[in-house]
Amino acid sequence: MSEVNEEIVAKVARLARIAFSESDAEATTQDVGRVLHLVDALQAANTEGVTPTSQVTGLQDVLREDAVVSSAVPPEKLLERAPRHEGGYIVVKRVLG
Amino acid sequence: MTIVEALARLERGEITAVELTQQALARIDEVDDKVAAVLTRLDDRALAAAAASDEKRKNGEALGRLEGIPFTAKDMFLVDGVRTTAASKMLDNFIAPFTATAIKKLEAEGAILIATVNQDEYAHGGSTEYSAYGPSKNPRDIGRVPGGSSGGSAAALAAGIGLFSVGTDTGGSIRQPAAYCGVVGVKPTYGLISRFGVVAMASSLDVIGPFAHTAEDAALLTDIMAGQDEMDATTIKSEKVVSDVVSPKRVGVVREYIQTLDADVRVRYDEVFAQLTKAGWELEEVSLPNLEFALPCYYVLTPSEISSNLERYDGIRYGSSTESAGDLEAMYSATRGKFFGPEVKRRILTGTYALSAGYYDAYYKKAMQLRTLVCQDFERAFSEFDILIGPTTPTEAFKFGEHSADPTEMYLADIMTVAANLAGIPAISLPIVGVSDMPLGLQIMAPQKGEAAMFGAARDAENILQVQLAEVKL
Numbered sequence: 259m260s261e262v263n264e265e266i267v268a269k270v271a272r273l274a275r276i277a278f279s280e281s282d283a284e285a286t287t288q289d290v291g292r293v294l295h296l297v298d299a300l301q302a303a304n305t306e307g308v309t310p311t312s313q314v315t316g317l318q319d320v321l322r323e324d325a326v327v328s329s330a331v332p333p334e335k336l337l338e339r340a341p342r343h344e345g346g347y348i349v350v351k352r353v354l355g
Numbered sequence: 356m357t358i359v360e361a362l363a364r365l366e367r368g369e370i371t372a373v374e375l376t377q378q379a380l381a382r383i384d385e386v387d388d389k390v391a392a393v394l395t396r397l398d399d400r401a402l403a404a405a406a407a408s409d410e411k412r413k414n415g416e417a418l419g420r421l422e423g424i425p426f427t428a429k430d431m432f433l434v435d436g437v438r439t440t441a442a443s444k445m446l447d448n449f450i451a452p453f454t455a456t457a458i459k460k461l462e463a464e465g466a467i468l469i470a471t472v473n474q475d476e477y478a479h480g481g482s483t484e485y486s487a488y489g490p491s492k493n494p495r496d497i498g499r500v501p502g503g504s505s506g507g508s509a510a511a512l513a514a515g516i517g518l519f520s521v522g523t524d525t526g527g528s529i530r531q532p533a534a535y536c537g538v539v540g541v542k543p544t545y546g547l548i549s550r551f552g553v554v555a556m557a558s559s560l561d562v563i564g565p566f567a568h569t570a571e572d573a574a575l576l577t578d579i580m581a582g583q584d585e586m587d588a589t590t591i592k593s594e595k596v597v598s599d600v601v602s603p604k605r606v607g608v609v610r611e612y613i614q615t616l617d618a619d620v621r622v623r624y625d626e627v628f629a630q631l632t633k634a635g636w637e638l639e640e641v642s643l644p645n646l647e648f649a650l651p652c653y654y655v656l657t658p659s660e661i662s663s664n665l666e667r668y669d670g671i672r673y674g675s676s677t678e679s680a681g682d683l684e685a686m687y688s689a690t691r692g693k694f695f696g697p698e699v700k701r702r703i704l705t706g707t708y709a710l711s712a713g714y715y716d717a718y719y720k721k722a723m724q725l726r727t728l729v730c731q732d733f734e735r736a737f738s739e740f741d742i743l744i745g746p747t748t749p750t751e752a753f754k755f756g757e758h759s760a761d762p763t764e765m766y767l768a769d770i771m772t773v774a775a776n777l778a779g780i781p782a783i784s785l786p787i788v789g790v791s792d793m794p795l796g797l798q799i800m801a802p803q804k805g806e807a808a809m810f811g812a813a814r815d816a817e818n819i820l821q822v823q824l825a826e827v828k829l
Contacts, residue, residue, distance in 0.1 A: 262708070266708070267704060267708075270704050270707045270708045270711065271704060272688075273707050273711065274662060274691075274703050274704060274707040275669075275684065275687040275688045275691055276688060276691045276692050276695065276700055276703060276704065277685075277688035277689050277691070277692030277693075278692055278700070286700070286701070286704065289701050289762055290701060290704050290705050290708065292761060292762065292763045293654060293658070293701065293705045293762070293763055293766075294705065294708070295763075296650075296651060296654060296763045296766065297651040297652075297654050297655045297709075297718065297722075298651070299647075299648065299650075299651040300648055300651045300652060300655065300718075300721050300722060300725060301717070301721070303645070303648050303721075303724075303725055303728070305721060305724035305725060305728070308724040308727050308728060309724070309727055310720055310723030310724050310726070310727060311723055311724075311726040311727040311730060312559065312723055313559050313589075314545055314559070314730065314777075314778060314779030314803070315545060315546045315589055315591055315779065317546070317588075317589065317591065320588040320589075322585060330453065331452050331453050335452045336452055336672075336673075339449070339450070339452065339672070339673035339674075340671065340672055340673060341670060341671070341673075341674075341675075341676035342676070348671060348672065350671055350683060351682060351683040351686055352682070352683070353683055
């Protein structure tokens with residue numbers, strides 16, 4: 259289960275949008291392999307027919323009234339946290355070619 | 356000094372909020388070059404709040420339940436206008452645009468925030484060695500870690516910086532450092548305290564909780580922070596939190612935790628169990644067989660949720676960003692590659708792997724099924740026992756670098772704390788005397804929403820044990 263190699267880790271890193279250098283590849287692969295080795299102990303457990311638990315509050319469909327509530331935080335205050343912004347907009351690189 | 360004692364002194368006019376705050380700030384000057392608990396000092400903000408508090412008291416206005424009490428907060432809590440880094444270079448220059456609900460509630464009761472404190476980056480770790488701003492030291496032995504991830508909170512409190520602290524606990528990040536530093540740490544029921552305005556780690560497990568010197572103080576703080584918040588849809592209706600001293604009737608000792616202890620550590624717990632028994636607690640060993648799988652279960656679920664939660668750090672909307680050649684995707688990857696630390700990257704990569712096509716059933720689904728079995732173990736145990744007790748950690752605080760070679764060695768420090776997060780139940784760590792001059796922790800767990808039973812028993816245990824830890828010398 260826990261057989262990872264540099265190729266798999268490089269693919270996962272691309273999916274996770276994390277650039278890392280070739281020189282880190284070996285150590286990173288080894289570390290991820292260690293974590294997977296630790297969690298492989300799970301495979302010994304018998305979970306046949308067990309319902310998965312994704313949350314433990316028992317809460318369901320927490321709803322509020324469908325009313326417009328203005329944010330307590332003014333948009334300018336959020337905008338000025340963007341690394342690049344101009345004229346009330348966040349600036350990003352070109353998305354379409 | 357406890358909160359209760361400080362409130363009494365303020366009430367009697369023996370000390371003012373300004374004086375208490377000045378003392379806490381002076382303590383930072385005095386010891387923080389050794390302890391390195393503090394990330395951002397808030398002297399002006401704190402002294403202004405303290406002066407206003409004294410004015411309120413002088414004028415006979417209504418006072419809060421924490422009126423004039425100085426505290427610190429883990430750097431995961433947003434405070435309007437204050438730098439909040441989560442100890443990551445990704446948020447190196449981030450100034451929070453609003454305040455977390457938990458902090459608002461504490462401040463509304465008159466508490467005074469004096470500083471933000473250190474932690475492992477994004478709360479990923481158990482020693483503060485993964486902080487991008489360097490590790491904090493254990494005030495009881497600066498050659499040892501304070502624990503983590505909320506290590507700065509525990510270290511600050513143990514060092515006398517502030518009268519309480521607030522942290523976050525995803526798998527033990529409050530209880531483990533509390534045990535290592537010799538203070539009380541509480542992980543409340545999942546959903547009891549709003550997480551609005553707190554940096555997310557693993558959302559199905561994260562809770563907020565207090566560090567204090569006594570269970571009574573911790574109960575007061577938990578009670579103040581508890582309650583539903585429309586800004587956090589996972590919050591639950593709170594029930595009675597505070598409690599008088601209550602001697603628990605049926606007490607289960609978790610076999611899976613005590614049977615793995617080293618002999619010298621085991622002796623300490625056997626002594627504690629004997630004292631409690633002598634005082635009338637009826638202790639009986641109980642087995643929760645699926646606890647064996649709690650740690651691997653946790654280390655699948657947590658990285659998976661982290662990989663999803665930390666997608667938001669993209670260098671576009673806030674936080675650090677790097678100019679790079681190439682397209683938008685290249686900019687994302689360059690930003691995340693540059694500003695995330697090694698443990699954060701490991702967790703994101705592991706989580707992305709566990710959630711990716713072909714592995715989902717073997718890892719994530721399997722872990723969610725194990726979580727069910729762990730919850731069922733606790734339900735069975737709590738049908739027989741009012742509370743469960745055991746150690747908080749397998750060992751005392753470890754030395755710097757001891758677990759650096761293999762990152763998964765550090766994960767084992769969480770082995771006795773993760774299960775409470777998986778089951779969403781409350782747990783408290785109380786200091787006890789360790790093998791050396793370092794403390795250990797006695798963990799008390801209760802069923803969901805069982806805070807009153809937990810605090811009642813904890814206060815009783817404190818009275819029975821009368822723990823005297825070695826004095827902190829810095």
